[in-house]
Amino acid sequence: MVAKAGKAAKQVRDAEATKTAILDAAEAEFAQYGLNAAKTEEIAAKTGVTKAMIYYYFKSKEDLYVAVLERVFFGRYMDSIQPEELEQLPPEEALEKLIRRQIATDFNYPNLGPIQIHEALQNQGKYYQHVLSSDRAQQVFGIVTRILERGIAEGCFRKLHPQHTIVNIMGACNFYFTAYENMKYLWQGAPLLNPETVEQHAQEVVDLILAGVRNQQTSK
Amino acid sequence: MVAKAGKAAKQVRDAEATKTAILDAAEAEFAQYGLNAAKTEEIAAKTGVTKAMIYYYFKSKEDLYVAVLERVFFGRYMDSIQPEELEQLPPEEALEKLIRRQIATDFNYPNLGPIQIHEALQNQGKYYQHVLSSDRAQQVFGIVTRILERGIAEGCFRKLHPQHTIVNIMGACNFYFTAYENMKYLWQGAPLLNPETVEQHAQEVVDLILAGVRNQQTSK
DNA sequence: GTCTATACCGCGATAGAC
DNA sequence: GTCTATCGCGGTATAGAC
Numbered sequence: 001m002v003a004k005a006g007k008a009a010k011q012v013r014d015a016e017a018t019k020t021a022i023l024d025a026a027e028a029e030f031a032q033y034g035l036n037a038a039k040t041e042e043i044a045a046k047t048g049v050t051k052a053m054i055y056y057y058f059k060s061k062e063d064l065y066v067a068v069l070e071r072v073f074f075g076r077y078m079d080s081i082q083p084e085e086l087e088q089l090p091p092e093e094a095l096e097k098l099i100r101r102q103i104a105t106d107f108n109y110p111n112l113g114p115i116q117i118h119e120a121l122q123n124q125g126k127y128y129q130h131v132l133s134s135d136r137a138q139q140v141f142g143i144v145t146r147i148l149e150r151g152i153a154e155g156c157f158r159k160l161h162p163q164h165t166i167v168n169i170m171g172a173c174n175f176y177f178t179a180y181e182n183m184k185y186l187w188q189g190a191p192l193l194n195p196e197t198v199e200q201h202a203q204e205v206v207d208l209i210l211a212g213v214r215n216q217q218t219s220k
Numbered sequence: 221m222v223a224k225a226g227k228a229a230k231q232v233r234d235a236e237a238t239k240t241a242i243l244d245a246a247e248a249e250f251a252q253y254g255l256n257a258a259k260t261e262e263i264a265a266k267t268g269v270t271k272a273m274i275y276y277y278f279k280s281k282e283d284l285y286v287a288v289l290e291r292v293f294f295g296r297y298m299d300s301i302q303p304e305e306l307e308q309l310p311p312e313e314a315l316e317k318l319i320r321r322q323i324a325t326d327f328n329y330p331n332l333g334p335i336q337i338h339e340a341l342q343n344q345g346k347y348y349q350h351v352l353s354s355d356r357a358q359q360v361f362g363i364v365t366r367i368l369e370r371g372i373a374e375g376c377f378r379k380l381h382p383q384h385t386i387v388n389i390m391g392a393c394n395f396y397f398t399a400y401e402n403m404k405y406l407w408q409g410a411p412l413l414n415p416e417t418v419e420q421h422a423q424e425v426v427d428l429i430l431a432g433v434r435n436q437q438t439s440k
Numbered sequence: 441g442t443c444t445a446t447a448c449c450g451c452g453a454t455a456g457a458c
Numbered sequence: 459g460t461c462t463a464t465c466g467c468g469g470t471a472t473a474g475a476c
Contacts, residue, residue, distance in 0.1 A: 013459050033342055037257035040452060050461060055453060057459095114341050120401040121334050122253055132405035141406050158431070163407060164396075164424040171395025172388040178398075179387070181340040185352035186361050187383060204384040211378070212432030233441050261469065270443055275471060 019057050021047045026054075027068050031111035034118030035065050035127070066127055069119065072112055073131050080105040083143045091151030095169075095213070096206050098144065102173045103202045107193075113174050141166075151213065158215040165213065172205050239277050241267045246274075247288050251331035254338030255285050255347070286347055289339065292332055293351050300325040303363045311371030315389075315433070316426050318364065322393045323422045327413075333394050361386075371433070378435040385433065392425050 025046035029038045040061050044051040058064035081101050086094040106113055119128045131137060144166055151157030176183075180193060191197040245266035249258045260281050264271040278284035301321050306314040326333055339348045351357060364386055371377030396403075400413060411417040 015459070018459080031341075033256055034254065036253055037342065039450085041450085049459095051452085052454085052462085053460065059453095061452065116402060117337060117398060118341065120399050121251075121338065122257065123401075125401040125405055128402055129405050132402060133408075137406065138408075158427075160427065161420070161424055163410070164421055165428065167396050167399070167403060168392040168425055168428055170399070171391040171393070173391070175391025175395060176384075176387050178337060179340050179390070181343075181345040182336060182348055182352060183387060185345055185349050186357065188353075188358075190383070200381070201384055204381050205388055207378075207380065208385065208388055208432040209428070211434070211436070212428040214431070216431070216436070235441070238441080259469065260471085269441095271470085272444085272472080273442065276441075279471095281470070 018047075018049055018053060021049065022054055022057060022064070023068060023071060026064050027072065027111045027115070030065060030068055030118065031114040034115075034122045035062070036122055038065075040064075062127075069115065069127055070131060072109075072115055073128075074136065076109045076112055077105065078136070078140065080108065081140070083140045086147060087143055091147055091154060091156055092210060092214075094147045095151070096210060098147070099169065099173060099206050099209060100202050102170065103176075103198065103205065106174060106177045107195075107198050110177065113178055117178060148213070155215055157213045158217075160213060169205075169209055172209060176201050238267075238269055238273060241269065242274055242277060242284070243288060243291060246284050247292065247331045247335070250285060250288055250338065251334040254342045255282070256342055258285075260284075282347075289335065289347055290351060292329075292335055293348075294356065296329045296332055297325065298356070298360065300328065301360070303360045306367060307363055311367055311374060311376055312430060312434075314367045315371070316430060318367070319389065319393060319426050319429060320422050322390065323396075323418065323425065326394060326397045327415075327418050330397065333398055337398060368433070375435055377433045378437075380433060389425075389429055392429065396421050 022043065025043045026038075028046065029043045032038075038061070040051055040054055043064075044054060047053075054061075054064060058067060081098070083098075086097055089097065116128070119125060125132070145162045148157060148160065148162040148165055152159060152162075177193075184191075242263065245263045246258075248266065249263045253259075258281070260271055260274050263284075264274060267273075274281075274284060278287060301318070303318075306317055309317065336348070339345060345352070365382045368377060368380065368382040368385055372379060372382075397413075404411075
């Protein structure tokens with residue numbers, strides 16, 4: 001409600017604010033429906049500005065979608081994973097931190113996972129390609145891969161396939177959130193998406209994965 | 221091309237065949253787009269019959285969707301998991317079989333996972349509720365839970381939370397397929413969805429999960 | 441049981457006033 | 459920079475002939 005930098009409370013004609021509002025609303029809409037089923041009319045309604053504004057700032061629904069995709073990955077995801085920080089840690093500690101940050105990200109930015117999944121299913125990653133092929137994405141993927149490789153080399157992790165293992169870990173972290181709305185009917189009222197249960201989820205994944213990758217042979 | 225039971229090659233007016241053809245096409249369409257973005261026109265085009273037929277056999281897009289959901293779960297999924305068979309096996313063996321069957325199912329019925337995920341994200345499980353609340357679904361979920369509980373009781377599995385663990389295992393199995401279309405840009409041309417790589421995926425998950433749940437203490 | 445034709449409207453996108 | 463009005467396509471669903 002409080003406008004920034006001393007301007008009037010109800011800001012009219014603040015380009016940056018309007019653009020951000022549209023991006024926020026679009027992010028939520030695309031997360032629920034994906035590119036194809038999302039409606040610009042809904043986005044406008046959630047934003048509070050009119051539909052025409054969407055086409056003023058972004059020239060098409062498709063362009064708006066790409067803008068959301070980029071902001072979600074380079075902004076939200078990279079910011080909260082902070083992969084460089086993990087590079088210096090011992091492999092086990094780095095892996096645990098990675099898992100906890102991944103789950104915290106899914107919890108704090110619930111739009112992230114759904115947007116990525118819709119993109120994969122509906123568009124076969126077509127609009128995500130340039131993001132994931134970017135130097136930055138490749139670099140981050142490399143850092144995570146190297147955590148596992150280092151662990152194997154140092155003997156604390158067993159011989160495993162790093163890329164498969166990363167995907168499987170991501171799956172264990174994400175599926176809880178992705179499938180939650182179905183799962184609630186199987187768990188019958190048991191868990192919520194409250195911080196305590198999510199923390200329990202994080203702990204279960206950490207225990208499962210760390211035990212799963214640890215090298216049990218004391219002799220090598 | 222060969223018509224069943226000695227009828228003419230190009231069958232006109234075979235109610236069952238038409239209905240099945242519509243369900244098959246609808247399943248593929250809903251798997252890619254989910255309920256909201258799926259188009260009955262596309263389904264009709266894939267089927268070869270006209271749009272009007274869809275509304276003759278199923279009275280609305282929504283009803284067709286529910287029919288697909290039920291067929292996918294009670295038909296495809298239950299048939300290929302065969303949970304009762306696992307109940308008699310030792311826990312470790314039962315868990316490995318469950319994982320391998322889950323992955324085989326995802327591979328052989330690529331529509332299954334996507335349909336369930338779209339349902340969770342787009343409709344919050346609204347149309348899936350009656351399926352997952354059914355006695356049959358609850359029973360199966362119970363069987364799988366009991367595999368883990370038995371393993372803990374017998375001392376071959378460590379103390380873990382069965383429900384969380386099931387979700388995390390499912391995640392490790394499914395995410396590979398769900399996110400494949402995005403992942404291919406990270407793995408840069410490496411793996412395909414060919415049987416060999418999928419078998420490798422299955423082996424990696426089995427190794428990861430079995431090591432992850434195994435009780436390491438020899439003394440109790 | 442299958443088709444053609446069409447009613448109806450929701451939604452992406454634009455024009456143009458303010 | 460924001461709004462109102464509107465165009466036109468495409469998608470759900472139905473009527474009715476064969």
